[in-house]
Amino acid sequence: MASASPTFFIFKFIVSNTPCRLCGLVSASCGVRASSHDERLLSRSTPKSNFYKKIGNSFYTLAKIWCYDLHIEENAGKHMKKTAWITGAGSGIGAAMARAFAAAGYRVALTARNTEALETVAASLPAQEDVYIKSGDVTNRTGMADAAQEIAEWGGNLTVLCNNAGLNIPKRTWAELDWASWDQVIDVNVTGALNVIAACLPIMRAQKDGVMIHTSSWAGRFHSATGGVVYGASKHALSDLSLSLNDEEGKNGIRSTALCPAEVATPLLARRPGFDTDTMAAMIQPEDMAKTAVFVAEMQAGVCLPEIVLSPVRT
Structure with a gap:
């Protein structure tokens, strides 16, 4: 698994079926997913995994922003x-x-x-x-x-x-x-x-x-x-x-x-x-x-x- 391509890593990061760990408010409904496998991959300390980690962190940040915006958009009529x-x-x-x-x-x-x-x-x-x-x-x-x-x-x-x-x-x-x-x-x-x-x-x-x-x-x-x-x-x-x-x-x-x-x-x-x-x-x-x-x-x-x-x- 350590040799997984960046594309595979990003795909797994986005569509894995385990519960969302990026936001507490919309974990039941948002579309961003992260598996325990991906967390283990990110935790490894090798040159290749560090490269993947940088990419992953960037997508993590983007995903949090997207997830938050989705939550606000879906609930604006109710909560604003x-x-x-x-x-x-x-x-x-x-x-x-x-x-x-x-x-x-x-x-x-x-x-x-x-x-x-x-x-x-x-x-x-x-x-x-x-x-x-x-x-x-x-x-x-x-x-x-x-x-x-x-x-x-x-x-x-x-x-x-x-x-x-x-x-x-x-x-x-x-x-x-x-x-x-x-x-x-x-x-x-x-x-x-x-x-x-x-x-x-x-x-x-x-x-x-x-x-x-x-x-x-x-x-x-x-x-x-x-x-x-x-x-x-x-x-x-x-x-x-x-x-x-x-x-x-x-x-x-x-x-x-x-x-x-x-x-x-x-x-x-x-x-x-x-x-x-x-x-x-x-x-x-x-x-x-x-x-x-x-x-x-x-x-x-x-x-x-x-x-x-x-x-x-x-x-």
Whole structure:
């Protein structure tokens, strides 16, 4: 075997059927192969084998470059795009965020309880192959943990979380205290938010990269009688959760922002007791919130935006 020609050596180096040893990432799929026989040949120290070794090393380097380029080309569509997971994506702010992130070139994963609503939102997005529907309830802790892993595997990453699911109720004052509905607000707006945050943290820590954008409220920044007692308490809690993430997880490349809008023209707002729907045109629109979220996500990694307060212009 020591007298094998350079042509034979190169041919064996390229097409041998043993597993690739040139790259760890694409060893199962790349076309570059190296046999143990060729490794033994390269290890011999004779003038002829040294000549072959020089040739082999040159082809080894070229093969590594070719193999890496092949990997990048095959996976560019999947791994070069960032993935944004949006909860509460079936309507209002969440649906607008889905459209904005898709338009910005992100792969988007959509979660809400209503699958039909998610399918309607997904159908409105430009690239169907970059949309993933994962129905679920944010109060289901195990379900959210599984969803985050599934989405990260689908997208190749999980870079942005839009922690948007939330609700309010008609009975909002102490005089109307209704434990069943107030508990529901806490379950969704606080516990649900915690579940989604906790689901994303291991993935973002491993990436050393992640942006969490939480839909808080003006009522999470200032007391608001119109928002109601329990809603305001839940949004204050969410804003503080966001601050705690910056305090503890910045070292892991994770940044967190609480969006604190005043009135946003959404179906949720229309449920406010005594609300005049004719005033919605003058309010913050869901698209304004979506543009703000994309702005936060696109901020360079060295900058954190802990809180953004938005309000309509008072005329």
